[in-house]
Amino acid sequence: MPRPILATVHPEALQHNLNQARLRAPDARVWAVVKANAYGHGIERCFDALRGADGFAMIDLAEAERVRALDWRGPLLLLEGVFEPRDLELCSRLHLWHAVHCTEQIDWLAAHKTQVPHRVFLKLNSGMNRLGFTPTAFRAAWARLNALPQVEEISLMTHFSDADGPRGIAHQVAAFEAATADLPGERTLCNSAAILRHAQSPLRGEGVSTLAADWVREGIALYGGAPDYPEHTAADWGLQPTMTLSSRLIGAQQLQPADTVGYGSAFAAEVPMRIGVVACGYADGYPRHAPTGTPVLVNGVRTRTVGRVSMDMIAVDLSPLEAAGVAAGVGSEVVLWGVSPSTGAQLPVDEVARSAGTISYELLCAVAQRVHFG
Numbered sequence: 001m002p003r004p005i006l007a008t009v010h011p012e013a014l015q016h017n018l019n020q021a022r023l024r025a026p027d028a029r030v031w032a033v034v035k036a037n038a039y040g041h042g043i044e045r046c047f048d049a050l051r052g053a054d055g056f057a058m059i060d061l062a063e064a065e066r067v068r069a070l071d072w073r074g075p076l077l078l079l080e081g082v083f084e085p086r087d088l089e090l091c092s093r094l095h096l097w098h099a100v101h102c103t104e105q106i107d108w109l110a111a112h113k114t115q116v117p118h119r120v121f122l123k124l125n126s127g128m129n130r131l132g133f134t135p136t137a138f139r140a141a142w143a144r145l146n147a148l149p150q151v152e153e154i155s156l157m158t159h160f161s162d163a164d165g166p167r168g169i170a171h172q173v174a175a176f177e178a179a180t181a182d183l184p185g186e187r188t189l190c191n192s193a194a195i196l197r198h199a200q201s202p203l204r205g206e207g208v209s210t211l212a213a214d215w216v217r218e219g220i221a222l223y224g225g226a227p228d229y230p231e232h233t234a235a236d237w238g239l240q241p242t243m244t245l246s247s248r249l250i251g252a253q254q255l256q257p258a259d260t261v262g263y264g265s266a267f268a269a270e271v272p273m274r275i276g277v278v279a280c281g282y283a284d285g286y287p288r289h290a291p292t293g294t295p296v297l298v299n300g301v302r303t304r305t306v307g308r309v310s311m312d313m314i315a316v317d318l319s320p321l322e323a324a325g326v327a328a329g330v331g332s333e334v335v336l337w338g339v340s341p342s343t344g345a346q347l348p349v350d351e352v353a354r355s356a357g358t359i360s361y362e363l364l365c366a367v368a369q370r371v372h373f374g
Protein backbone atom coordinates (compact mmCIF):
# COMPACT_ATOMS: atom_id res chain seq x y z
CA MET A 1 0.00 0.00 0.00
CA PRO A 2 1.57 3.32 -1.07
CA ARG A 3 1.36 6.32 1.26
CA PRO A 4 -2.14 7.74 0.93
CA ILE A 5 -1.07 11.12 -0.44
CA LEU A 6 -2.48 11.71 -3.90
CA ALA A 7 -2.69 14.51 -6.44
CA THR A 8 -5.73 14.57 -8.70
CA VAL A 9 -6.09 16.69 -11.83
CA HIS A 10 -9.59 17.85 -12.81
CA PRO A 11 -9.74 18.01 -16.63
CA GLU A 12 -13.23 19.50 -16.74
CA ALA A 13 -12.00 22.39 -14.58
CA LEU A 14 -9.08 22.99 -16.96
CA GLN A 15 -11.54 23.12 -19.83
CA HIS A 16 -13.82 25.44 -17.91
CA ASN A 17 -10.95 27.79 -17.05
CA LEU A 18 -9.80 27.87 -20.66
CA ASN A 19 -13.33 28.83 -21.68
CA GLN A 20 -13.28 31.63 -19.12
CA ALA A 21 -10.19 33.05 -20.83
CA ARG A 22 -11.99 32.88 -24.16
CA LEU A 23 -14.91 34.83 -22.72
CA ARG A 24 -12.61 37.54 -21.41
CA ALA A 25 -10.49 37.83 -24.53
CA PRO A 26 -12.93 36.79 -27.26
CA ASP A 27 -10.87 38.17 -30.14
CA ALA A 28 -7.59 36.67 -29.04
CA ARG A 29 -5.98 33.36 -29.66
CA VAL A 30 -4.99 31.68 -26.42
CA TRP A 31 -1.63 30.18 -25.60
CA ALA A 32 -2.06 27.58 -22.87
CA VAL A 33 1.13 28.07 -20.89
CA VAL A 34 2.33 24.61 -19.89
CA LYS A 35 5.78 25.46 -18.55
CA ALA A 36 7.00 23.73 -15.39
CA ASN A 37 5.18 20.58 -16.49
CA ALA A 38 1.86 22.40 -16.76
CA TYR A 39 2.34 24.15 -13.43
CA GLY A 40 2.97 20.82 -11.76
CA HIS A 41 -0.12 19.12 -13.19
CA GLY A 42 1.70 17.07 -15.83
CA ILE A 43 1.56 18.05 -19.50
CA GLU A 44 0.22 14.69 -20.65
CA ARG A 45 -2.48 14.77 -17.97
CA CYS A 46 -3.71 18.19 -19.08
CA PHE A 47 -3.31 17.91 -22.81
CA ASP A 48 -6.72 16.58 -23.80
CA ALA A 49 -8.53 19.16 -21.69
CA LEU A 50 -6.44 21.95 -23.18
CA ARG A 51 -6.69 20.83 -26.80
CA GLY A 52 -9.07 23.70 -27.40
CA ALA A 53 -6.23 26.17 -26.93
CA ASP A 54 -4.75 27.77 -30.03
CA GLY A 55 -1.23 26.89 -29.02
CA PHE A 56 0.97 25.77 -26.17
CA ALA A 57 3.73 27.89 -24.67
CA MET A 58 6.61 26.67 -22.54
CA ILE A 59 10.19 27.34 -21.55
CA ASP A 60 11.79 23.95 -21.89
CA LEU A 61 12.53 22.38 -25.27
CA ALA A 62 11.92 18.94 -23.83
CA GLU A 63 8.40 20.03 -22.94
CA ALA A 64 7.82 21.19 -26.50
CA GLU A 65 8.95 17.75 -27.68
CA ARG A 66 6.47 16.15 -25.30
CA VAL A 67 3.58 18.17 -26.72
CA ARG A 68 4.60 17.27 -30.28
CA ALA A 69 4.78 13.64 -29.18
CA LEU A 70 1.09 13.95 -28.25
CA ASP A 71 0.51 14.66 -31.92
CA TRP A 72 -0.15 18.36 -31.52
CA ARG A 73 0.41 19.91 -34.94
CA GLY A 74 -0.51 23.46 -33.95
CA PRO A 75 1.64 26.30 -32.66
CA LEU A 76 4.22 25.85 -29.91
CA LEU A 77 6.09 28.81 -28.49
CA LEU A 78 9.33 28.83 -26.50
CA LEU A 79 8.77 31.82 -24.21
CA GLU A 80 12.47 32.40 -23.54
CA GLY A 81 13.64 31.28 -26.96
CA VAL A 82 16.64 29.04 -27.34
CA PHE A 83 19.45 28.64 -24.85
CA GLU A 84 22.21 27.67 -27.24
CA PRO A 85 22.68 27.58 -31.03
CA ARG A 86 21.99 23.89 -31.51
CA ASP A 87 18.53 24.32 -29.96
CA LEU A 88 17.61 25.94 -33.25
CA GLU A 89 17.85 22.56 -34.97
CA LEU A 90 15.02 21.27 -32.82
CA CYS A 91 13.05 24.44 -33.57
CA SER A 92 13.42 23.78 -37.29
CA ARG A 93 12.59 20.09 -36.98
CA LEU A 94 9.55 20.49 -34.70
CA HIS A 95 8.38 23.84 -36.09
CA LEU A 96 8.75 25.59 -32.77
CA TRP A 97 8.14 29.29 -32.68
CA HIS A 98 10.55 30.99 -30.35
CA ALA A 99 11.07 34.25 -28.55
CA VAL A 100 14.11 36.32 -29.46
CA HIS A 101 15.11 38.52 -26.56
CA CYS A 102 18.84 39.23 -26.95
CA THR A 103 21.47 39.89 -29.63
CA GLU A 104 23.10 36.51 -29.08
CA GLN A 105 19.92 34.76 -30.15
CA ILE A 106 19.91 36.78 -33.38
CA ASP A 107 23.59 35.88 -33.99
CA TRP A 108 22.75 32.20 -33.54
CA LEU A 109 19.84 32.46 -35.97
CA ALA A 110 22.03 34.21 -38.53
CA ALA A 111 24.46 31.30 -38.38
CA HIS A 112 21.74 28.63 -38.36
CA LYS A 113 21.51 26.44 -41.46
CA THR A 114 17.92 25.52 -42.16
CA GLN A 115 15.51 24.85 -44.99
CA VAL A 116 12.65 25.95 -42.74
CA PRO A 117 12.43 29.65 -41.98
CA HIS A 118 11.37 30.33 -38.42
CA ARG A 119 8.58 32.30 -36.86
CA VAL A 120 10.00 34.37 -34.03
CA PHE A 121 8.52 36.53 -31.29
CA LEU A 122 10.72 39.56 -30.79
CA LYS A 123 10.58 40.54 -27.15
CA LEU A 124 10.52 44.09 -25.90
CA ASN A 125 11.78 44.94 -22.43
CA SER A 126 8.99 47.39 -21.67
CA GLY A 127 10.06 47.90 -18.07
CA MET A 128 10.31 44.57 -16.27
CA ASN A 129 14.03 44.38 -16.96
CA ARG A 130 14.37 40.65 -17.18
CA LEU A 131 14.43 39.65 -20.86
CA GLY A 132 14.01 41.67 -24.02
CA PHE A 133 15.44 44.47 -26.11
CA THR A 134 15.15 47.97 -24.72
CA PRO A 135 12.88 50.34 -26.61
CA THR A 136 15.90 52.03 -28.18
CA ALA A 137 17.41 48.74 -29.40
CA PHE A 138 14.12 47.20 -30.52
CA ARG A 139 13.85 48.53 -34.05
CA ALA A 140 17.41 47.63 -34.95
CA ALA A 141 16.80 44.10 -33.69
CA TRP A 142 13.61 43.91 -35.75
CA ALA A 143 15.41 45.13 -38.89
CA ARG A 144 18.19 42.64 -38.39
CA LEU A 145 15.76 39.75 -37.98
CA ASN A 146 13.73 40.94 -40.92
CA ALA A 147 16.80 40.73 -43.15
CA LEU A 148 17.59 37.12 -42.20
CA PRO A 149 16.61 34.35 -44.63
CA GLN A 150 16.21 32.13 -41.55
CA VAL A 151 13.25 34.23 -40.39
CA GLU A 152 9.86 33.93 -41.98
CA GLU A 153 7.67 36.00 -39.71
CA ILE A 154 8.25 38.33 -36.79
CA SER A 155 5.68 38.76 -34.03
CA LEU A 156 6.02 41.18 -31.15
CA MET A 157 5.82 40.42 -27.46
CA THR A 158 6.31 41.89 -24.03
CA HIS A 159 5.60 40.81 -20.46
CA PHE A 160 4.01 42.75 -17.60
CA SER A 161 5.53 43.09 -14.16
CA ASP A 162 2.46 44.49 -12.38
CA ALA A 163 -0.65 43.22 -14.12
CA ASP A 164 -1.77 41.78 -10.76
CA GLY A 165 -1.14 44.87 -8.67
CA PRO A 166 -1.70 48.57 -8.12
CA ARG A 167 0.96 49.80 -10.57
CA GLY A 168 -0.86 48.17 -13.43
CA ILE A 169 0.21 47.91 -17.04
CA ALA A 170 -0.43 51.30 -18.62
CA HIS A 171 3.23 52.39 -18.51
CA GLN A 172 4.36 49.17 -20.18
CA VAL A 173 1.60 49.25 -22.77
CA ALA A 174 2.67 52.80 -23.64
CA ALA A 175 6.29 51.69 -23.98
CA PHE A 176 5.21 48.78 -26.17
CA GLU A 177 3.02 50.91 -28.40
CA ALA A 178 5.75 53.51 -28.84
CA ALA A 179 8.43 50.93 -29.65
CA THR A 180 6.27 48.89 -32.03
CA ALA A 181 4.26 51.62 -33.73
CA ASP A 182 4.04 50.90 -37.49
CA LEU A 183 5.89 47.59 -37.18
CA PRO A 184 3.87 44.79 -38.75
CA GLY A 185 3.23 41.49 -37.03
CA GLU A 186 1.03 39.87 -34.45
CA ARG A 187 1.21 40.99 -30.85
CA THR A 188 1.16 39.13 -27.54
CA LEU A 189 1.12 40.99 -24.24
CA CYS A 190 -1.26 39.54 -21.67
CA ASN A 191 -0.59 36.96 -18.96
CA SER A 192 -3.41 35.70 -16.72
CA ALA A 193 -3.57 38.79 -14.54
CA ALA A 194 -3.70 41.07 -17.57
CA ILE A 195 -6.41 38.94 -19.20
CA LEU A 196 -8.55 39.01 -16.08
CA ARG A 197 -7.94 42.57 -14.92
CA HIS A 198 -7.09 44.56 -18.02
CA ALA A 199 -8.00 42.85 -21.29
CA GLN A 200 -11.41 44.47 -21.41
CA SER A 201 -10.43 47.81 -19.99
CA PRO A 202 -10.27 50.58 -22.55
CA LEU A 203 -6.72 51.85 -22.78
CA ARG A 204 -6.03 55.25 -24.20
CA GLY A 205 -9.73 55.76 -24.71
CA GLU A 206 -9.93 53.30 -27.58
CA GLY A 207 -13.16 51.85 -26.33
CA VAL A 208 -12.25 48.25 -26.86
CA SER A 209 -8.68 47.47 -25.99
CA THR A 210 -6.32 46.08 -28.57
CA LEU A 211 -4.38 44.56 -25.71
CA ALA A 212 -5.77 41.09 -26.18
CA ALA A 213 -6.18 41.32 -29.93
CA ASP A 214 -3.81 38.65 -31.25
CA TRP A 215 -2.53 36.22 -28.65
CA VAL A 216 -2.84 36.01 -24.87
CA ARG A 217 -0.63 33.83 -22.71
CA GLU A 218 -2.63 32.16 -20.00
CA GLY A 219 -0.93 30.31 -17.19
CA ILE A 220 -2.13 30.34 -13.60
CA ALA A 221 -5.76 31.11 -14.42
CA LEU A 222 -5.94 27.87 -16.43
CA TYR A 223 -4.86 26.07 -13.30
CA GLY A 224 -7.49 27.71 -11.12
CA GLY A 225 -5.27 30.21 -9.31
CA ALA A 226 -6.26 33.85 -8.88
CA PRO A 227 -3.23 35.87 -9.97
CA ASP A 228 -4.27 38.76 -7.76
CA TYR A 229 -5.37 36.89 -4.64
CA PRO A 230 -6.45 38.09 -2.10
CA GLU A 231 -7.83 41.11 -3.94
CA HIS A 232 -9.83 38.60 -5.96
CA THR A 233 -10.43 34.93 -5.33
CA ALA A 234 -10.53 32.25 -7.98
CA ALA A 235 -14.30 32.12 -7.48
CA ASP A 236 -14.53 35.89 -8.12
CA TRP A 237 -12.93 35.24 -11.50
CA GLY A 238 -15.13 32.21 -12.20
CA LEU A 239 -12.18 29.81 -12.03
CA GLN A 240 -12.35 26.25 -10.77
CA PRO A 241 -9.66 24.28 -8.95
CA THR A 242 -7.76 21.98 -11.30
CA MET A 243 -5.72 20.08 -8.75
CA THR A 244 -6.58 18.41 -5.47
CA LEU A 245 -3.85 17.34 -3.11
CA SER A 246 -5.36 14.85 -0.72
CA SER A 247 -4.20 12.38 1.87
CA ARG A 248 -5.42 10.60 4.96
CA LEU A 249 -4.94 10.64 8.71
CA ILE A 250 -2.44 8.03 9.76
CA GLY A 251 -2.60 8.81 13.47
CA ALA A 252 -4.41 10.79 16.17
CA GLN A 253 -3.48 12.07 19.63
CA GLN A 254 -5.43 13.39 22.58
CA LEU A 255 -3.68 16.46 23.99
CA GLN A 256 -3.95 17.95 27.46
CA PRO A 257 -3.26 21.63 28.17
CA ALA A 258 0.46 22.41 27.70
CA ASP A 259 1.09 19.30 25.58
CA THR A 260 3.09 20.26 22.49
CA VAL A 261 3.09 19.05 18.90
CA GLY A 262 5.95 18.26 16.54
CA TYR A 263 9.49 19.56 16.11
CA GLY A 264 10.48 22.52 18.19
CA SER A 265 7.27 22.14 20.23
CA ALA A 266 6.00 24.98 18.08
CA PHE A 267 2.39 24.41 19.12
CA ALA A 268 1.16 23.96 22.68
CA ALA A 269 -2.44 23.01 23.52
CA GLU A 270 -4.28 25.49 25.73
CA VAL A 271 -7.27 23.23 26.28
CA PRO A 272 -7.81 19.50 25.89
CA MET A 273 -8.01 18.75 22.18
CA ARG A 274 -7.65 15.98 19.67
CA ILE A 275 -5.29 16.24 16.75
CA GLY A 276 -4.87 14.14 13.64
CA VAL A 277 -1.58 13.32 11.91
CA VAL A 278 -1.64 13.58 8.11
CA ALA A 279 0.54 11.66 5.66
CA CYS A 280 1.84 14.81 3.96
CA GLY A 281 4.96 16.82 4.58
CA TYR A 282 7.40 19.14 2.91
CA ALA A 283 8.94 16.23 1.00
CA ASP A 284 5.59 16.03 -0.77
CA GLY A 285 5.77 19.68 -1.71
CA TYR A 286 3.61 20.99 1.12
CA PRO A 287 5.17 24.32 2.20
CA ARG A 288 7.32 23.97 5.31
CA HIS A 289 6.65 27.60 6.14
CA ALA A 290 2.93 27.01 6.54
CA PRO A 291 2.34 28.14 10.12
CA THR A 292 -0.13 26.87 12.70
CA GLY A 293 -3.55 27.93 11.42
CA THR A 294 -3.05 27.07 7.77
CA PRO A 295 -6.43 25.87 6.46
CA VAL A 296 -7.02 22.18 5.70
CA LEU A 297 -10.12 20.02 5.19
CA VAL A 298 -10.66 16.82 7.17
CA ASN A 299 -13.67 14.81 6.02
CA GLY A 300 -14.72 17.97 4.21
CA VAL A 301 -14.69 20.06 7.40
CA ARG A 302 -12.44 23.08 7.45
CA THR A 303 -9.85 23.11 10.19
CA ARG A 304 -6.21 24.18 10.65
CA THR A 305 -2.73 22.80 10.86
CA VAL A 306 -0.96 22.84 14.23
CA GLY A 307 2.80 22.89 14.81
CA ARG A 308 5.60 22.63 12.29
CA VAL A 309 5.34 20.89 8.97
CA SER A 310 7.80 18.00 9.02
CA MET A 311 9.19 16.01 6.11
CA ASP A 312 6.45 13.39 6.00
CA MET A 313 3.73 14.60 8.35
CA ILE A 314 1.65 17.50 9.49
CA ALA A 315 -0.73 17.70 12.44
CA VAL A 316 -4.27 19.06 12.24
CA ASP A 317 -6.75 20.25 14.84
CA LEU A 318 -9.75 17.92 15.05
CA SER A 319 -11.81 20.13 17.41
CA PRO A 320 -13.91 21.70 14.61
CA LEU A 321 -14.93 18.20 13.53
CA GLU A 322 -15.97 17.29 17.04
CA ALA A 323 -17.95 20.52 17.25
CA ALA A 324 -19.68 19.63 13.98
CA GLY A 325 -20.33 16.07 15.09
CA VAL A 326 -18.13 14.64 12.34
CA ALA A 327 -16.10 11.62 13.38
CA ALA A 328 -12.43 11.43 12.36
CA GLY A 329 -9.62 9.01 12.95
CA VAL A 330 -7.02 6.94 11.15
CA GLY A 331 -8.06 6.72 7.50
CA SER A 332 -10.07 9.94 7.42
CA GLU A 333 -9.83 11.97 4.22
CA VAL A 334 -7.67 15.09 4.28
CA VAL A 335 -7.59 17.74 1.56
CA LEU A 336 -4.51 19.96 1.58
CA TRP A 337 -5.95 22.02 -1.29
CA GLY A 338 -8.56 21.50 -3.97
CA VAL A 339 -11.88 19.71 -3.66
CA SER A 340 -13.00 17.17 -1.06
CA PRO A 341 -13.89 13.97 -2.93
CA SER A 342 -16.43 13.02 -0.26
CA THR A 343 -18.26 16.31 0.27
CA GLY A 344 -17.30 18.60 -2.62
CA ALA A 345 -16.08 21.22 -0.13
CA GLN A 346 -13.35 23.40 -1.60
CA LEU A 347 -10.11 24.72 -0.23
CA PRO A 348 -8.53 27.12 -2.73
CA VAL A 349 -4.80 26.63 -3.18
CA ASP A 350 -4.52 30.43 -2.99
CA GLU A 351 -5.55 30.34 0.68
CA VAL A 352 -2.93 27.79 1.61
CA ALA A 353 -0.28 29.66 -0.35
CA ARG A 354 -1.19 32.92 1.31
CA SER A 355 -0.93 31.38 4.74
CA ALA A 356 2.53 30.04 3.88
CA GLY A 357 3.69 33.41 2.55
CA THR A 358 3.80 32.33 -1.06
CA ILE A 359 1.61 32.12 -4.18
CA SER A 360 -0.43 29.34 -5.73
CA TYR A 361 2.07 29.03 -8.59
CA GLU A 362 4.78 27.84 -6.25
CA LEU A 363 2.65 25.26 -4.46
CA LEU A 364 1.30 23.76 -7.68
CA CYS A 365 4.75 23.55 -9.25
CA ALA A 366 6.30 22.10 -6.11
CA VAL A 367 4.22 18.92 -5.80
CA ALA A 368 6.98 16.37 -5.35
CA GLN A 369 7.92 13.45 -7.52
CA ARG A 370 6.97 11.00 -4.79
CA VAL A 371 3.31 12.08 -4.90
CA HIS A 372 1.27 9.82 -7.14
CA PHE A 373 -1.29 11.29 -9.48
CA GLY A 374 -4.70 9.67 -9.60
Ligand SMILES: *Cc1c(COP(=O)(O)O)cnc(C)c1O
Pocket residue numbers: 033035079159190191192193217218219220221227
Ligand atom coordinates in the same frame (compact mmCIF):
# COMPACT_ATOMS: atom_id res chain seq x y z
C1 LIG B 1 4.73 32.14 -17.25
C2 LIG B 1 4.49 33.13 -18.29
C3 LIG B 1 3.19 33.51 -18.61
C4 LIG B 1 1.98 33.02 -17.85
O1 LIG B 1 1.89 33.74 -16.64
P1 LIG B 1 0.64 33.55 -15.66
O2 LIG B 1 0.82 34.63 -14.65
O3 LIG B 1 0.78 32.20 -15.06
O4 LIG B 1 -0.56 33.68 -16.50
C5 LIG B 1 3.00 34.40 -19.65
N1 LIG B 1 4.06 34.89 -20.34
C6 LIG B 1 5.33 34.55 -20.05
C7 LIG B 1 6.44 35.14 -20.86
C8 LIG B 1 5.59 33.67 -19.02
O5 LIG B 1 6.85 33.34 -18.74
